[in-house]
Amino acid sequence: MNNPQHIDLGSLREMARGDNRFIEKMLLVFSENTPSLLNTLETSVRENQQETIAVTAHRMQPGFHYVGRNDIREMLHTLEHKTADLSADEMLGITRKISSETALILTDIHETLTELRSE
Amino acid sequence: MQSLIVDDDEMVRIDIEKRIRNMPGLQFAGSCANATEAAGILMNTKIDLVFLDVQLPDMNGLQLLKLLDNKRPNIILITSKKEYAAEAFDYEVADFLVKPFTDERFLKAVLRASRIRQSNPDTAVPDHIFVRVNSVLEKINLADILFIEALADYVQIQTHKQRYVVHATMKSLEQSLESGRFLRVHNSYIVRLDQIARIEDNSIVIGDKLIPVSRAKLKLLLEQINLLKNQ
Numbered sequence: 001m002n003n004p005q006h007i008d009l010g011s012l013r014e015m016a017r018g019d020n021r022f023i024e025k026m027l028l029v030f031s032e033n034t035p036s037l038l039n040t041l042e043t044s045v046r047e048n049q050q051e052t053i054a055v056t057a058h059r060m061q062p063g064f065h066y067v068g069r070n071d072i073r074e075m076l077h078t079l080e081h082k083t084a085d086l087s088a089d090e091m092l093g094i095t096r097k098i099s100s101e102t103a104l105i106l107t108d109i110h111e112t113l114t115e116l117r118s119e
Numbered sequence: 120m121q122s123l124i125v126d127d128d129e130m131v132r133i134d135i136e137k138r139i140r141n142m143p144g145l146q147f148a149g150s151c152a153n154a155t156e157a158a159g160i161l162m163n164t165k166i167d168l169v170f171l172d173v174q175l176p177d178m179n180g181l182q183l184l185k186l187l188d189n190k191r192p193n194i195i196l197i198t199s200k201k202e203y204a205a206e207a208f209d210y211e212v213a214d215f216l217v218k219p220f221t222d223e224r225f226l227k228a229v230l231r232a233s234r235i236r237q238s239n240p241d242t243a244v245p246d247h248i249f250v251r252v253n254s255v256l257e258k259i260n261l262a263d264i265l266f267i268e269a270l271a272d273y274v275q276i277q278t279h280k281q282r283y284v285v286h287a288t289m290k291s292l293e294q295s296l297e298s299g300r301f302l303r304v305h306n307s308y309i310v311r312l313d314q315i316a317r318i319e320d321n322s323i324v325i326g327d328k329l330i331p332v333s334r335a336k337l338k339l340l341l342e343q344i345n346l347l348k349n350q
Contacts, residue, residue, distance in 0.1 A: 015137060017335045022137055029129045058174065061199065062128045065219050 004108035006101065008068025024116045027109045030063045038102055041079075045095045050083040053091070067105060072098055120167035120236065124150035125157040125183075126197065127176050131218070135170050135197075138225055141339060143293055143302050143309075145229065154178035158186065166192045168213075168232050173198040184210045193232040223342050248295055250276065250285040257283060261300070265314050265325050267292055269307040277328070304332040304340055312343055 009023065016022040037060050044052035057080035064072040075094050083091065122145050124135045132150045139147045148166055151157050154175045160166065169192050173180040181203070184194065194212040196203065197220075207215045213235050214228035247260045263278040269289050276283040276292075293303050303309045304323065308330050316324045321337060323330050332340060 015134065017141070017338070019137075022133070025133055026130055029133065033129065058199070059128065062131050062218060066130050066134070 004112055006069070006104040006108045007112070009112070011068055012066060020116050020119060024113060026066055027113055027116075030067060031106055031109050031113075034060065034063055034102060034106070038099060042095055042099065045079075045088075045091050048088060048091075053083050054080045067109070069101070069105065072101055072105075120144060120193070120233065121146050121148040121165060122168045122170065123148050123157065123160060123164075123166045123192075124170045125152075125154065125175065125180070126150070126170070126172035127152045127174075128172075131172070131197070138222070141335075142226070142229060144233065144296065146294065152176070154180065154183040157183060161187065161192070167236065168193045168195065168229075170195050170197055170216075172196075173200070173203050173207075181206060181210060184212075193235055195228045195232060222339075226342055248292075250283055250287065252283050252285060259283065261296065264301075264311050266311065266328065266330060267309040302336070302340060302343060304330065304336045306333070307331075312340075315344070318344075 012023050012026055037056055041053065041056045041060065043049075044056060057076040061073045061076045061080075064070070064076065075098055078086075079091060079094060086094075122139050124132050124139075126132050126135070129152075132152070136147055136150060139145045145168070148164060149160060151160060152175075154177050157169070157171070161169070171180045171183070171194050173196055175183075180196065180198075184191070194210070195214045195216060196207050196210075196212050197216045197218060199218045201217055204215050204217075213232035216224060216228055246262065247258050249256050249258055251257075259276060259278060263280065265277045265279065267289070268275045268277070270284065272286065273284050274287050274289060274292060276285060289303065289307070289309065293301075293309055296309065300313070301309055301311055310323060310325060310330060314325045316326070318324075318332075318340075319329075321332050321334065323332055323340075
């Protein structure tokens with residue numbers, strides 16, 4: 001049985017109350033929407049577009065909560081609220097961390113979706 | 120209550136839709152991602168309750184409230200920023216949910232909205248229903264109902280005094296009964312929460328009747344019971 005390392009489905013399972021289609025729908029939405037949002041975030045950080053950083057970071061947070069990664073959500077919260085306090089290098093560092101973790105999360109989600117669809 | 124979701128995040132909309140569909144007394148009326156679409160729906164559809172995100176792409180949710188007239192539906196604001204709470208107070212919303220929120224917190228907000236609706240003479244849910252028994256219309260006070268049981272094409276409404284066998288569906292009755300006071304605990308049973316004598320494993324006891332509770336509803340039942348105890 002799939003044992004994802006980079007996501008925690010506890011919260012989604014509790015919400016789903018046995019409805020795997022719900023879990024599948026949520027994971028699908030995350031995997032479809034997050035890459036383009038991440039792309040926007042990376043571009044705006046590189047170009048120091050503070051408003052876009054804040055708006056995009058805000059939009060990305062709920063998804064990471066649902067897949068059980070509140071640590072990433074906190075990093076996004078920092079980017080949303082502390083763009084004026086962080087240096088360009090600091091923002092870049094945070095964004096790279098989010099990016100590398102997201103790649104691992106998406107791999108786990110892909111495997112989880114495959115397993116859910118085979119049930 | 121016909122319920123509308125207004126939030127630009129698709130996962131949040133799916134989340135809240137699920138909660139609405141699991142909540143007795145709430146009916147999912149639709150969802151949208153911006154204030155413009157929401158305004159259009161509210162002008163053309165009877166909506167009783169709106170779950171409204173504050174930060175929308177085209178307009179602040181509070182600005183949308185300003186545009187709605189005095190006969191607007193009950194509003195539950197949802198946001199990730201606690202700072203909006205003070206401002207929301209000025210708009211007389213039913214409640215304010217900070218994301219992420221628990222099932223219990225969601226239920227409390229819905230019950231608040233339901234109580235506000237009940238206290239408004241224009242929107243209060245009647246405290247009785249009329250049912251056809253044989254060829255006679257009988258009035259049944261909701262306060263007298265103990266539980267309702269499905270019987271093939273009929274339902275049996277058990278009150279303190281008697282039993283009514285009525286040609287109706289469980290779904291239609293569920294929609295007539297106020298969430299927070301009644302709960303459908305099983306495909307075949309709706310119970311009045313304050314009449315539950317005790318809960319044993321996956322069953323509840325009302326009077327001398329043992330009523331099964333489905334696994335899916337047990338958690339919701341326990342949350343509602345706890346809320347009754349804590350109010």
